[in-house]
Amino acid sequence: MSEASTDRADRPAEVTDPLLWGLATAVADAHQADEDGACVSPSCVGAAWPCAAWNNAQEAMHAARAAARPTTGALPATSHGTQPVSAAGRDGAAVASAA
Numbered sequence: 001m002s003e004a005s006t007d008r009a010d011r012p013a014e015v016t017d018p019l020l021w022g023l024a025t026a027v028a029d030a031h032q033a034d035e036d037g038a039c040v041s042p043s044c045v046g047a048a049w050p051c052a053a054w055n056n057a058q059e060a061m062h063a064a065r066a067a068a069r070p071t072t073g074a075l076p077a078t079s080h081g082t083q084p085v086s087a088a089g090r091d092g093a094a095v096a097s098a099a
Contacts, residue, residue: 012065021060027053027054027057031051031053034049
């Protein structure tokens with residue numbers, strides 16, 4: 001089972017992103033181990049547990065908590081090595097400043 005239920009009463013007080021928390025716990029709950037140690041989700045087709053989806057759900061549940069938020073204001077790199085979109089925007093065009 002996941003670290004916590006999606007029920008609002010069961011959500012830890014330090015969760016700052018309830019939507020992410022709810023989605024992550026739903027994924028974790030759907031990707032449980034069977035008696036043979038394989039993931040029960042049809043999308044994993046018998047992959048060994050813990051599967052990638054369950055592991056990613058655990059990371060998302062951690063990210064949804066206040067303690068996991070960056071405190072410096074800097075944008076962290078994503079978990080798969082790419083950098084976040086800069087202030088220039090997705091298409092690379094400069095963003096006009098209000099100053």
